[in-house]
Amino acid sequence: MKQKFPHIKFTLILLGFISNQLVSAQTVGDLISEVDTNSLDLFLNEFSGEVSTTVNNTPVTIRNRVSQSSQGNDLAADYLVERFNSFGNLVVNDSPYSGGGRNVVATQVGQTNPDDIYIICGHYDSVADYCADDNATSTSAILEIARILSQYCIDNTIIYALWDEEERGLIGSRNYANNAANNDDNILGVINMDMIGYDKDQNDDVAIQTRNIANSQGLVNGITNVLNTHSSLIGLTPNVVNPGIEASDHSSFWDQNYSAIALSEAATFSDLTPYYHTSNDRVSTLDLPYFHKISKLGMGIIATLAGLVDSNSCSLSITDNVLEDISIYPNPFFNVINVSLNEVNNSSIQVTNVVGQVIMQQDLRNKTTQINLQDLSKGLYFIKVSSNNKTLSKKIIKE
Ligand SMILES: [Zn+2]
Incomplete structure (x- = not known):
């Protein structure tokens, strides 16, 4: 996949893959x-x-x-x-x-x-x-x-x-x-x-x-x-x-x-x-x-x-507390992915692999943070951004 999607603003709709009508x-x-x-x-x-x-x-x-x-x-x-x-x-x-x-x-x-x-x-x-x-x-x-x-x-x-x-x-x-x-x-x-x-x-x-x-x-x-x-x-x-x-x-x-x-x-x-x-x-x-x-x-x-x-316990309630006005780009990415958000107080990111293992996490101190993921192998990962009790999770793909 070679296409790039710079600066996409994510909305609730893009969370569909997580909140997608899961039921108990x-x-x-x-x-x-x-x-x-x-x-x-x-x-x-x-x-x-x-x-x-x-x-x-x-x-x-x-x-x-x-x-x-x-x-x-x-x-x-x-x-x-x-x-x-x-x-x-x-x-x-x-x-x-x-x-x-x-x-x-x-x-x-x-x-x-x-x-x-x-x-x-x-x-x-x-x-x-x-x-x-x-x-x-x-x-x-x-x-x-x-x-x-x-x-x-x-x-x-x-x-x-x-x-x-x-x-x-x-x-x-x-x-x-x-x-x-x-x-x-x-x-x-x-x-x-x-x-x-x-x-x-x-x-x-x-x-x-x-x-x-x-x-x-x-x-x-x-x-x-x-x-x-x-x-x-x-x-x-x-x-x-x-x-x-x-x-x-x-x-x-x-x-x-x-x-x-x-x-x-x-x-x-x-x-x-x-x-x-x-x-x-x-x-x-x-x-x-x-x-x-x-x-x-x-x-x-x-x-x-x-x-x-x-x-x-089956309340995947992230839709109640979702972060908006956040950009994660480019996606797919090669070595570095950027996270931009307006409010950086009490904000952090976490990257996990497809079986939920945490690969890295760090606090966010700037409105735009470059995350270096060059050591990861190619494939699919999740990035979760948390800020003041709100979160956004997103699939990211390393090429
Ligand atoms: Zn057989």
Whole structure:
């Protein structure tokens, strides 16, 4: 992005991304019930190329999502970025990494414990055309969960991550997990979903792949609780596999000693869809009610881990006490960003990253202050300006 927006005056409207109709949730069961089978099926049919869709207002068909060898893969990533952005309240990172792959990662910052992170994830790339089960199913489930949960106040930070290049050797997730470990990201659990639409033995079981690494067993116990507590809403039995397979993105997190599990249709290879890794892996071959059940399980797990904030403490009241007459420019910026405001008594700024960690803070002593952020890596940050009990928060982008 090269365009500059100097001296924009911010108003209440620009705070929409924070105050955007967040509401307090009722219960985890209510959220499971909100998972909409029509919405799931639409995402699935669009993302696996059974029906056309629109990306950037252009009619398109996402016929395949093969990494590094088709435009379909980039189109698929564009689709994900656009859908996540349309939900509101998410910070969407479209993250190309060296080698040419592209993870799409959307963050919902926790209101109580922003540094405590749970990840729900799956790969969006494919090996052939269509590949509905592998892994348009999980991609659709994660979109549907994000569509609903992003409207609620949560305690802990949730990251909805869709990885590229899983099929080429877990490249996207490995890149992310390595960076997370280097940054000491406090990831408390990773729920990976891979192939959740074909129940070959027709017994409504869900495979949970785990290992004795970090607190992965704690995640398994949590999932079993969700299945028991909400059995009438979900209707699946757990099939725990320990030691679980390493052939999907959760193992990138095991390698960094993070707690992680995978949900999938198969406890063994022989239980998989017979159309595995072929262009015959089409929506018409799937067991859609089974796909809906695992999607609901995903919602139950992540809503439980997120923690639903009750109505009394869910007052994001910054709109009551908002600062006006303030300029933050340029945005995007390279190394230095300027903050100008009329009243500098008792004023300060704070810069945080997308998971809420404070990167710097300082008092403001002049009407215009240059903030040097040259040491930050490129990406998205938040700047909060406080002055006499009023605040303004703003997304800023470092190029
Ligand atoms: Zn897969």
